[in-house]
Amino acid sequence: MQLVLVRHALPQRIHPADAPAADRPGGPADPPLTPRGEEQAQRLVGALAAEPVAGLYTSPLTRARATAAPLAAALGLEPIVVDDLREYDADAAHYVPVHEMPRLDPAAWERMRAGLLPESVDVGAFTRRVAAAFEGIIAAHPGRETAVVVAHAGVVNTWLAQLLGLDRPLVFPLDYTGITRVLAGRDGRRVVRTVNEIAHVADLLTPPAPTPAPPRGDAARCSP
Template identity: 30%
Template sequence: MTVLLVRHGRSTSNTAHTLAGRSEGVDLDDRGREQASGLVDRLGGLPIRAIVRSPLLRCERTVEPLAAALGLQPVVEDRIIEVDYGSWTGRKIAELVKEPLWAVVQQQPSAAVFPDGEGLAAVQARAVAAVREHDRRLADEHGGDVVWVACTHGDVIKSVLADALGTHLDSFQRINADPASVSAIRYTPMRPFVIHVNHTGGALNAALNQPPSETKDVPAGDAVVGGSTD
């Protein structure tokens, strides 16, 4: 199973340099709408069977063109909603960087809990659970490997990628997830394989259409562990 983690296109909050959080009515800006339309060419050639999205407007707008092109009805998943930033919601980033908590978010995010909001460790737990559950559900429904889209938010994507990479949440700030970027994870019974991170280029199909390895669930380059390839 392969999930394409799509961050929503550039929003009006992104260009205003504010922390949108779960504020209602935050839409895509002109560039974000272009990015949403561009997903049709970038992803439309892939055998996508399902689209799952955060309930927030900017994610709804991002997947609309792709869903229409593929004839799919997106599924709304509350567990991949944006972080609840509590009283930080709507504030200018330039103000927030002066807060003592900002350093914790950057250096030890697993310990960060936003005032009147949620902690990043809780965000990772809910998001990873949601992605893995949808992955299993779609595998059962389609009886094999399926490509599907989860449209969500930057910190959510970074936390899911950290889990798939087997790295601690405290390292998740080393991962980028730009607006309209695509990151790909292939889940197998053995372990996840991270195929792409923060892809913002053209059609995303090269690594997703590779023939299966002769070694079950293991990419060809991973078949030899610690020894000679002869």
């Protein structure tokens, strides 16, 4: 079968400096898509129009579910939410889109550029979690079926690193709504066919103007 892996579209930034203290939501940051992200998500409909999609799966996070929504409507499929497809920082209280990382958190940006997850992440446990999620989806679609999975850069990258025997979990720069294809055989073979197809959104990937930086001393949590 074929897995079509999609990174979510561009989400909004969530940071304590973006709203008065009384208006700041508690709990983990779970941002919606920006208007540009919504347009990117719409482009998936045309990009995958020729695919015989038998199943649609998504991370539980809002940015992934919103990315899958236009495709679900076009296909007439109810997305299946898989909790283990959530990103490694799903419980963080802040979210800063990757294009703002060099300015807001240079140290985190350099670590990501080096292909490394944050030091706080148990890479082995995270890898086992996402691999099990993908293998569960594969098991549900025998034969030549195609399933689309909307998730996150860290989730997709970590599984690709395992399949390819790479020693770093964040090797590939995956763009918003970039498409990656993995072929899964009944004999256990997993073949990475393509990585980060972006022709459908090439004109929508120029980063928007960054939002103003938070006051000095505020820590930014940045995420793929």
